[in-house]
Amino acid sequence: MSGSKPYIAVGELLQSLIPQKSPFVMVDTLAEYSEKGIVSHFLVEADNILVTENHFSASGLIENMAQTIALHTGYKFYLLKRPSPTGYIGAIKKAEIFQLPKVSDTLVTTVEVVHDIMGVTLVQAKVECNGALIASSEMKTALAQ
Template identity: 40%
Template sequence: MTSGHDKLMIKKMVNFDVANPSEAALRAIDVHELLPQQEPFVMIGTLIHFDKTLTVTETEVQKNNIFVDDDRFSASGLMENIAQTCAARIGYVNKYILKKGIQLGFIGAVRNFEVIDLPRVGDVITTRVDVKEEVFGMTLAEASITCGDEVLVTSEIKIAVKEQEEA
């Protein structure tokens, strides 16, 4: 059942600026609507920023996450968090700007993936994906994950988007 607050947020979002959305409008979006992944494989919590080149998500590391071991979010989980932040960007563009369905994205390459530290259960991590180039369905981006002021991960990622087949 939708609460009064949720109904108000949805009503406000009907007219939100999709090219320059507010953080409040983005936080009201259920990330499950943007991703091809479903639970228990969703590794991002909330979309908090979107513009032409920058996408930012925020995620609280949960104890029951499949990538948590000894109360630490693993390097594999951090890589998937970056990939899903890219997927949230693609999903946002498709749903709100292009008005089409979710497209599958595939990791084409990962370069310079450096894990400086692993976040702990309960930590809130912020993932930034800054698009550097988009050509022929390929997106090249720089990514970073922080917890507060501490940089945990830096990386470059190339994502390929599978075009939807005509029915």
């Protein structure tokens, strides 16, 4: 999933695709989408509630990965012209934070769907900043029925 294409969703459209609301939105651009994955971007700003001492927190990185997963589900249902169901994080495995990004850094978060069976999705997520891997995790999510 790469290439220079126009962004798919930003602003109000993007915010309509995820359940989180300001000031707790940790994605700002839907850059790429496929059935098996998604790429989001997020500009870390100084007034973000998860910024401390000029750095975006580890909790913020986990939330960014989780919201990217939610964005994948939200956009999939948007394309189907159906309301997006509520989803929950069922498990976070192998979460690793290698570096905390600074204010003004842009995060590029890639999520790949490993399995999607009966509303339970297993994904691998990675966050890059300035071309370097700064965080990764494996998450399992479940949709409310």
